[in-house]
Amino acid sequence: MKTGISIYFSSGMEKNETLIKKAVKNGVTYAFTSLHIPEETGVDYGRSIRQLLDCCREEKLNLIADVGPETYEKLGVASMEELKSLGITHVRLDYGFSPREVVEISKHFYVVFNASTIMEEELLEWKQCGADFTKFAACHNFYPKQFTALSLRQVREINNRLKYLGFTTMAFVPGNLTLRGPLFEGLPTVEDHRSRMDEVAYNMLELSMEGGCDVVLVGDVDIREKDWEAVKCISQGYVELRTDLLPGYEFVRDQIHHDRPDSSEYLFRSQESRLYQQVIEAEERENGMPIRKAGSISISNKKYLRYMGELEIARVDLPMDERLNVIGQIKEKDMKYLTYVQKGFGVKLILD
Structure with a gap:
């Protein structure tokens, strides 16, 4: 199965570089980062993202970047196409893009959308604009606030529908070593996983085998060493x-x-x-x-x-x-x- 991590600029480049190298060593092939989370204050976005992208590119990671129209200014680029030259492989789009713009972007990147909130009308509009759904991926949110995440049944039902249409599906499990603020209560897609933070690999396997997820990422900053060893195993297809x-x-x-x-x-x-x-x-x-x-x-x-x-x-x-x-x-x-x-x-x- 395919596994991933989440990278936050506020962790610092040294921490992120160490995390990326450790993750790749343990079989991880995906990384998610956001360019517009409100908590990311005091960060030199342009310099930080370029350093991060260089590191991901060197380690051959697929980088999913959560972007919006304001991203161009933050990174000092003129267009979405220029992001590709920086090494971003997947873009998770915020509001502000028309269906035709989304389909055009999918010719250069894998387009990642919110699996939990996508409307049938949006899928139809993309299709009418000539979308190739194999260039799209459906990623569920993670939920910092307790009891707001989804059930495994909900994830499975949503994924079954989206996979039938040809989409790749993704979701998150919480970490257990360094949790993400401001609540520090884990970042799961499935609420039951919040109370099972010590079972990272099992949660990942459950999302893959029962939830129908093609890619499962750790939403928080880091996990314990024993869990890295388990992630390495499941990334290679065994436990x-x-x-x-x-x-x-x-x-x-x-x-x-x-x-x-x-x-x-x-x-x-x-x-x-x-x-x-x-x-x-x-x-x-x-x-x-x-x-x-x-x-x-x-x-x-x-x-x-x-x-x-x-x-x-x-x-x-x-x-x-x-x-x-x-x-x-x-x-x-x-x-x-x-x-x-x-x-x-x-x-x-x-x-x-």
Whole structure:
């Protein structure tokens, strides 16, 4: 999945440069910044944005700039086209642009609009002016004030409609290390995420898999180091799951297993595991356990014929099968990820 950060000029160029380099190191490919947030006072916009753009360009980040008609004066440019020469790839437009102007801008940039407030009439006007919706992206707001953000259901419903029309969709999760003022209560798109700031990667995965977001960005300034490590994993298409494994099956650990694209609601099936070149003998079960608990890790033995070696993880309780050896269990604290590890997404089984 694609991940992003938010950059604020008031943080200072040194802080922003450090943040950008750390983000890119951890798989981030997008950055959002605003050129007209009222709290950005005492900032030399022209110099700061040019330094910021140079840094983003060097790191090959896609930069989403929140712009308005007054942006030209702040940056000392004569037209929207000149912004492209500065390295901005996506423009999130404020009010003040006609439908024809928006479509013309989309010939030079990806145009980002407010997913939560866009009206059908505006989409129709863009289409009538010749818009190519693959050059547009729908980005939800973040909400500084408590209980004003959206529900996950609202985001999913909005995104389903917009993705059907061909738009890329984006949203925000709150950070947990350096929060953004003036309220310092997190900057989520989904209100439930405000109370789950310590679960950055999980919130991102939820927005992607259940909310239908193509790009998920951190709205606040920074996140904790452990969360950067988790963001790196999901940016590369997998999550790490802490696991207890039986002796003799360590070979399934510390490698990435990807779920099949035709994902099952009952279990995760590793695409790679059937390539194991070894015979898996059936194991006798002394206690005759009637079920495989949700989170149990199994591997098909030779009684499963051509499926021998296939690793699977139960998403729900399932009946026992003599053709399967139960070899381990996902730790309870990581069970929540199983719902979203699907359709080609991966897992890496690690020791706690």
